[in-house]
Amino acid sequence: MIRIALLFAAVLLSSCNHAQKASPPAPSTAVSVTSAPRPALPPVQTAPAPQAQPAVAQTAPPVVAPAKEPGKGVSQEAKPVEAEKVQEKPEERKPTPTPAPAVTPAAKESVAAPAPKAKGFDLDILTERLKQTSAIGVFTKLAINSDATDLIDAVKKYRKLAVLQAKLAEVRSRFDGLVMKILALLEDDPPLARDIYVSREQIWSSLLEVTP
């Protein structure tokens, strides 16, 4: 009888551990108040605001640090099929920073402005975590993948035509919309949502570095 009681106590303790895991885990590294935005609340920036970039550069390193452990806090049970399908996500090919070809001076400014990257930022890891997360389903991942592909096409078009700065603002607002979508979908994976939100400026700048 005592053993059964002990067993129940152990089960209760384990369920408490599960509840702790389910709640948004606080990273072991120190995170300032400004660097812990809630995914649902972040303000959308319609244009690359120069004021916002230093804040990101300051906040990004401590928060992105846990992203180096892709398996931690993320379910590994994602199906291999979905991983293969989402693997085609074009964001993966972006991180190689290549010198920009002929672009207007205005565009050069916009590309150069968000250039300072945070130390811990790694687009590959974020992409991999997005693929592996069980917070969103296969079809949703494919939908996001399609959106990302469209966005990259738009950026390429912008780069090719070297159109006005206003056009870039449009593309930026589309990017912000896509980030907001992903953040809203990742409510079951708050650490990944937070890391994506904190790295959004770096993602945007790496998007602009895509070779047309």
Add this chain to the structure above:
Amino acid sequence: MKNMLLFLFPLLVAMPAPAVTPEEDVATTITLRGHQCGGPATDIHERQDAEGNKTVVALCPNGSRYRIDVTKDGRLTVTPIR
């Protein structure tokens, strides 16, 4: 009995958190493409042709039926079925 409980205990502890159900996944996809669904989709039928293109037909709680086409290169479109 005791041995069985001891065997089941680690399994209970190791049980992962529930992931997104296919019904929720399909409904989220429909919503992401700007269509209304009103909850988890039902009556989901999935087909795949020889070229690798996938077609999913699903019924939403609001009565709308949608077709989700996924091309082999990962492009996804949602079309309402009238």
